[in-house]
Amino acid sequence: MGRHRAGVHAGEGGEADPLFGRGIRLSFGQLRHEGAGLRTSFLAMMRELPGLIMVTVRLSGQAAPRALPAVLIPEFLAGVATVVTLLSTYRVLVPLMTGGPTKERLIAAIPALAVMAAAAATGSGMRAISKAAVSRLAPKIERLAYTRLLEGAVGAELAALEEPGFHNLLEAARQGTRSAKLVITQAAQLLSGLTTLVAVGSVLGVLHPLLLPLLLATVVPKGWSAVRSARARFASVKRNLELTRQLDVLSGLLTSSDVAPEIRAHGAGGFLLGHYGRLSAYSEEEQGRLGQEEARLSLAGDAVSGVAAVLTYGTLGLLLVAGAIPLPAAGAAVIAIRTAKAGLISLVMSINQVYEQGLFVLEWERACAEAAEQRLRTGDTPLPPHPVEIRADNLTFVYPGQTRPALDRVNVRVLPGEIVALVGANGSGKSTLAKLLTGLYLPTAGGVSWGGVPIEHLNRRGVFDRVALVAQDFARWPATARVNLALGRADSAGDRERLWRAAMASGADGVVARLPDGWDTLLAREFMGGTELSGGQWQRIGLGRAWFRDASVLVFDEPTSALDPRSEVEIFDKVAGLADRGRTVILITHRLTSVARADRVYVFDSGRIVEHGRHEELMRADGSYAAMYRLQAAQFADREPGVGAH
Numbered sequence: 001m002g003r004h005r006a007g008v009h010a011g012e013g014g015e016a017d018p019l020f021g022r023g024i025r026l027s028f029g030q031l032r033h034e035g036a037g038l039r040t041s042f043l044a045m046m047r048e049l050p051g052l053i054m055v056t057v058r059l060s061g062q063a064a065p066r067a068l069p070a071v072l073i074p075e076f077l078a079g080v081a082t083v084v085t086l087l088s089t090y091r092v093l094v095p096l097m098t099g100g101p102t103k104e105r106l107i108a109a110i111p112a113l114a115v116m117a118a119a120a121a122t123g124s125g126m127r128a129i130s131k132a133a134v135s136r137l138a139p140k141i142e143r144l145a146y147t148r149l150l151e152g153a154v155g156a157e158l159a160a161l162e163e164p165g166f167h168n169l170l171e172a173a174r175q176g177t178r179s180a181k182l183v184i185t186q187a188a189q190l191l192s193g194l195t196t197l198v199a200v201g202s203v204l205g206v207l208h209p210l211l212l213p214l215l216l217a218t219v220v221p222k223g224w225s226a227v228r229s230a231r232a233r234f235a236s237v238k239r240n241l242e243l244t245r246q247l248d249v250l251s252g253l254l255t256s257s258d259v260a261p262e263i264r265a266h267g268a269g270g271f272l273l274g275h276y277g278r279l280s281a282y283s284e285e286e287q288g289r290l291g292q293e294e295a296r297l298s299l300a301g302d303a304v305s306g307v308a309a310v311l312t313y314g315t316l317g318l319l320l321v322a323g324a325i326p327l328p329a330a331g332a333a334v335i336a337i338r339t340a341k342a343g344l345i346s347l348v349m350s351i352n353q354v355y356e357q358g359l360f361v362l363e364w365e366r367a368c369a370e371a372a373e374q375r376l377r378t379g380d381t382p383l384p385p386h387p388v389e390i391r392a393d394n395l396t397f398v399y400p401g402q403t404r405p406a407l408d409r410v411n412v413r414v415l416p417g418e419i420v421a422l423v424g425a426n427g428s429g430k431s432t433l434a435k436l437l438t439g440l441y442l443p444t445a446g447g448v449s450w451g452g453v454p455i456e457h458l459n460r461r462g463v464f465d466r467v468a469l470v471a472q473d474f475a476r477w478p479a480t481a482r483v484n485l486a487l488g489r490a491d492s493a494g495d496r497e498r499l500w501r502a503a504m505a506s507g508a509d510g511v512v513a514r515l516p517d518g519w520d521t522l523l524a525r526e527f528m529g530g531t532e533l534s535g536g537q538w539q540r541i542g543l544g545r546a547w548f549r550d551a552s553v554l555v556f557d558e559p560t561s562a563l564d565p566r567s568e569v570e571i572f573d574k575v576a577g578l579a580d581r582g583r584t585v586i587l588i589t590h591r592l593t594s595v596a597r598a599d600r601v602y603v604f605d606s607g608r609i610v611e612h613g614r615h616e617e618l619m620r621a622d623g624s625y626a627a628m629y630r631l632q633a634a635q636f637a638d639r640e641p642g643v644g645a646h
């Protein structure tokens, strides 16, 4: 794809992105703030501002209840000090500019000068105290916000975490947690800017009432451009969230050690870099467009504000000439206006920041609310004591965002102490069923029950507690070997005997024995002191986790895919042993020889169960299971010396 038209984003206008398909285009459809952002009036935006700040203020109240007054009170006192400084400037100027001997005039100015110095020093001191308080408070707010977000994500339904929209929201919310810190810093500055402005305003009001609206006329246009460009920046970030995440994924891949061998062996580096460059160009174009928009807004704000400033000085001159204002008052007014200008710049910058960052904090709040809505739905019926029968009745399941069911009216029975095997072609729904039987997903239609109670009525955390799951893509935690084995019952991680027992059952004992620091070896080569395991070694660790968890229902999804033949046989023996000891085993495998020992085999095809029964029954039935079994057996028979080729 060549260079895109100016203003047209990746995938917009119907064409799919050559790397990510329709993803980026779809993300544009999900924007909620963007359109609204550009239509919102200035007044509406200014009305939003206190609400935006309040989200962070509430957060800071929870993060450190006493810290906020420590920020606000000194900031307020600093504002008061500014008023006093300005008023005393006036009092210094009056004796200096009125007639009389110079010495007397100087002496008359000294008390006001002393007050001015004291007020200025107090103002600086107060600002320093507030700054120190902000730097103590801000990280606490950030941590609290981030922890809340993580708690929400951890407690959400698995299905929610598979929705891209939720991920975009989480990404914006993650930014929101950093923003909360900035909002509090900037809100303190905003308060300081406002107090300065009020101070200057009141001084000007005292000097001559006409100067006050003129001062406001210099402030408002700048505030308008600041808020508008903050909104435009926020909209731009939202608009590009999916693109930003995709760029992050690409740069992560280019630097990841996991895919580094394939990138080199397949010469994929140039290809990926090319796409990185292409997608970055979209992002750069967006930034350029945004920069232009901000420059336009700023110019418009400056122009109106500049005219107002000229008018202010002009009015001051006219008032002076007309004798409506004495010379010292005019001098004080000039100083007040200059002070206002400095305060104004900082005020405008903080309004801009508070507004933009505040919108992200709102995203954080929205994500927390969304996560709460998506919180794991759980009933309060306690689990019947083990052993329980697990059933799926007319179970249908459609993944979020999909239209075709992954499971279509499936009926399954798993009796306590049984080994139930799920077999069938890739993508036929075996892993999905295992996740539904163990309560990780809830049915779209039909039902799953444990001991006759529908799973949604049960305490699902209680269900999880009864389950040990060795998923096909089990987690390889970047942690020590001990944690990797014991994570399923982290409280017992210190139980060495239990660790060794689990390790011996899965064959992980030999792996751990060869590790440089034994159980304390870090299994993550990207960190200092870390080491890496082979695929089969990892699988033993993953399997050991199931034994360590010691649950009554065990799900093994392709448990031996990376094991050597001898280890594979050993593992299946151990799995059979688990069932002998009353554990229920759900086994998903393509190794049909190991299925022969199962009490029942369910054969899947395109989300449906096409056959079920014991191995012998299925062989006699001579259906698809028998065909698959013979196909596998024939592969070995063909290679037997004297029987087949080679």
Ligand SMILES: Nc1ncnc2c1ncn2[C@@H]1O[C@H](COP(=O)(O)OP(=O)(O)OP(=O)(O)O)[C@@H](O)[C@H]1O
Pocket (backbone or CB within 6 Å): 162, 399, 400, 402, 406, 424, 425, 426, 427, 428, 429, 430, 431, 432, 433, 472, 604
């Ligand atoms: N998280 C998901 N979101 C959307 N669709 C999914 C998800 N996981 C699986 N699917 C789809 O559901 C169907 C069933 O997948 P499942 O993983 O259950 O198959 P499987 O029988 O276990 O396959 P395999 O033998 O390859 O492991 C497939 O069409 C797959 O594309």
